[in-house]
Amino acid sequence: MAFAVGSFITLYGLSRSVHENVERSFDEHGTDLTVKRRGIAEPFGGTIPQEIIPEIKKIPGVEDVAGQLLTFAATDNDDNVLAVGWSPDSFYWTGAPLKAGRIPKPDETKVALVGSEIARTMGKTVGDDITLLGEKFKIVGLTDYHSIINRNQVIVKLEDLQELTFRTGAVTFLSIKLENPGDQAEADRVSQAVEALDKLTVSPSEGMLRNDSLFGLLTAVSSAMAWVALFMGVLMVLNTLLMAVLERTREIGILSALGWSKERIMLALVIEGFILSAVGSVVGILLGVAGSKFLSSIPSIGRYVAVEPTIPLIAITAIAAVVLGVLGSFYPAWVATRASPAEALERA
Amino acid sequence: MTSSHLLQLEHVNHTFDAGRIVALRDVNLDFGEGESVAILGASGSGKTTLILVMCGIRTPTSGVLRWRGEPISTLRQWTDLRRTEIGIVFQDFNLFSTLTAAENVEVAMFGSGASTAERKRRVEEALDTVGLARRATHLPQELSGGERQRVAIARSIINNPKLILADEPTGNLDSKNAAAILDLMFDLQRARGSTLIMVSHAPDQARRCARHVNMKDGQVVDQTFAPARRMRRLREPSRTRLSQSQAPARAIHPHHPRRGVCRRQLHHALRLVAQCA
Numbered sequence: 046m047a048f049a050v051g052s053f054i055t056l057y058g059l060s061r062s063v064h065e066n067v068e069r070s071f072d073e074h075g076t077d078l079t080v081k082r083r084g085i086a087e088p089f090g091g092t093i094p095q096e097i098i099p100e101i102k103k104i105p106g107v108e109d110v111a112g113q114l115l116t117f118a119a120t121d122n123d124d125n126v127l128a129v130g131w132s133p134d135s136f137y138w139t140g141a142p143l144k145a146g147r148i149p150k151p152d153e154t155k156v157a158l159v160g161s162e163i164a165r166t167m168g169k170t171v172g173d174d175i176t177l178l179g180e181k182f183k184i185v186g187l188t189d190y191h192s193i194i195n196r197n198q199v200i201v202k203l204e205d206l207q208e209l210t211f212r213t214g215a216v217t218f219l220s221i222k223l224e225n226p227g228d229q230a231e232a233d234r235v236s237q238a239v240e241a242l243d244k245l246t247v248s249p250s251e252g253m254l255r256n257d258s259l260f261g262l263l264t265a266v267s268s269a270m271a272w273v274a275l276f277m278g279v280l281m282v283l284n285t286l287l288m289a290v291l292e293r294t295r296e297i298g299i300l301s302a303l304g305w306s307k308e309r310i311m312l313a314l315v316i317e318g319f320i321l322s323a324v325g326s327v328v329g330i331l332l333g334v335a336g337s338k339f340l341s342s343i344p345s346i347g348r349y350v351a352v353e354p355t356i357p358l359i360a361i362t363a364i365a366a367v368v369l370g371v372l373g374s375f376y377p378a379w380v381a382t383r384a385s386p387a388e389a390l391e392r393a
Numbered sequence: 394m395t396s397s398h399l400l401q402l403e404h405v406n407h408t409f410d411a412g413r414i415v416a417l418r419d420v421n422l423d424f425g426e427g428e429s430v431a432i433l434g435a436s437g438s439g440k441t442t443l444i445l446v447m448c449g450i451r452t453p454t455s456g457v458l459r460w461r462g463e464p465i466s467t468l469r470q471w472t473d474l475r476r477t478e479i480g481i482v483f484q485d486f487n488l489f490s491t492l493t494a495a496e497n498v499e500v501a502m503f504g505s506g507a508s509t510a511e512r513k514r515r516v517e518e519a520l521d522t523v524g525l526a527r528r529a530t531h532l533p534q535e536l537s538g539g540e541r542q543r544v545a546i547a548r549s550i551i552n553n554p555k556l557i558l559a560d561e562p563t564g565n566l567d568s569k570n571a572a573a574i575l576d577l578m579f580d581l582q583r584a585r586g587s588t589l590i591m592v593s594h595a596p597d598q599a600r601r602c603a604r605h606v607n608m609k610d611g612q613v614v615d616q617t618f619a620p621a622r623r624m625r626r627l628r629e630p631s632r633t634r635l636s637q638s639q640a641p642a643r644a645i646h647p648h649h650p651r652r653g654v655c656r657r658q659l660h661h662a663l664r665l666v667a668q669c670a
Binding site: 295296299300301302303304305306307309386387390 | 445448450451468469472473474475476477479481483487489500501503504548552
């Protein structure tokens with residue numbers, strides 16, 4: 046049960062973390078709506094022409110629009126990092142928290158802002174060079190974002206990245222700032238207006254992955270694995286109790302001989318199931334938290350997601366494990382009460 | 394023997410293997426309050442089956458069992474009787490290996506409605522009665538065979554039952570321990586006025602009972618009663634010496650047993666135990 050709960054927390058936490066980290070990375074840029082190419086399953090696969098930005102800016106209710114190009118790019122030591130391209134006039138720059146250095150000047154090229162985590166793991170600092178897609182970029186600043194994705198991204202000028210990825214004039218996402226972010230009717234109007242311009246999909250930034258098929262698939266697979274792990278744990282509890290009942294038939298016979306009613310024997314076994322599940326849940330939570338921290342500490346995983354089991358996830362998992370464990374103990378308990386005390390006592 | 398009926402068996406039959414094996418055949422017996430009865434017979438004569446039928450652990454194929462004149466037919470009735478009125482002592486003790494002596498005794502009290510403090514007090518008294526107060530926290534495997542059986546006896550009397558059924562209680566003990574256990578059981582039976590029905594195939598042990606029920610091939614072939622002279626002697630407290638490790642029950646032997654235990658004191662002490670229980 047402990048391993049099942051631990052696996053569930055880690056796997057489910059992983060799937061949730063992917064979502065939460067991506068969405069948090071958008072939140073940190075202060076965007077209200079995110080525009081993607083309609084129908085593209087890959088999150089970074091679609092492109093949107095830059096020339097649509099002025100048209101969107103004209104839509105009533107839109108305060109500002111910025112585009113960003115994203116790609117996983119090979120860097121020093123053949124490591125992959127998330128490379129992000131921002132246009133010089135993008136509002137992204139003004140919101141970028143700096144740990145060291147400065148924002149690139151409008152006329153600079155081949156310069157980069159490096160996330161604090163990637164700077165730490167690669168041993169880079171302001172003034173060093175970092176290689177992206179075979180080109181050297183000068184690090185002019187280190188960013189200090191909260192989300193794990195933003196801490197692990199390298200920000201360069203949009204034109205530089207477009208040139209290196211052969212996507213001139215294209216961006217991956219557009220971010221829209223609304224004049225009245227709290228006005229849902231206005232947000233809906235803007236969304237409809239943007240979608241009418243081209244084959245685009247607009248979604249609130251906090252829910253942009255909700256309809257993303259790739260993330261949906263990832264979530265479905267990891268959630269399914271998590272649930273399978275939890276049910277395996279319940280089956281283990283059931284099996285353990287069933288074995289315990291079969292091995293302790295004689296003891297159950299003695300209890301019956303001492304005047305324990307079937308209900309009392311059943312209750313004792315269900316309580317045993319509860320204790321097994323509860324102890325398993327507590328140990329599993331510890332394992333899950335430890336497993337999550339371990340996963341986050343692996344560079345290839347921790348670079349993109351911080352697997353952080355939340356309190357609600359832990360609480361729901363523990364409650365589910367205990368409830369399923371108790372339910373799972375009913376069958377062995379029922380088997381126990383079916384045993385004839387005489388035959389039980391005669392067993393050596 | 395008293396005249397009041399405690400347990401009656403009327404035309405009781407019990408078969409195994411779809412009737413191919415007959416374990417009990419038309420058994421008719423009547424047990425009164427305060428009796429001591431030995432059930433004798435060779436192996437396979439039906440003694441143990443009879444004991445199991447008399448406490449409801451086995452349901453007879455046919456026949457009627459009555460408790461104080463009332464027919465007992467449901468498992469629930471038997472469960473209640475075993476919890477409150479019938480104590481059972483097994484040949485192989487049947488203690489829980491993971492529980493201490495005190496916990497093994499206490500386990501028979503769950504469902505009695507007694508509070509934790511009450512259970513603890515009565516367990517201490519019961520263990521004291523069987524001379525195991527100092528061994529309360531020991532696991533069964535840390536006790537000798539005789540001590541284990543005394544734990545089982547303490548467990549059987551913890552609910553102050555009217556009937557004690559003992560299935561070869563000394564079968565796994567050496568002669569010295571066997572004598573001590575029998576002393577304890579008969580002293581308790583006399584002091585509490587309970588009925589003791591004991592399975593045995595040792596005639597010298599059976600002689601300590603007032604009535605002998607002889608069985609053969611599942612049938613009661615005859616019953617004999619001890620002569621009045623021997624009955625008087627049987628009513629006297631036991632004189633078997635117990636070793637230091639088998640310290641005699643203080644409530645039963647408050648003084649040196651060879652110098653004679655005052656029966657009044659003995660009964661007074663045990664009545665106190667019974668009242669408390």
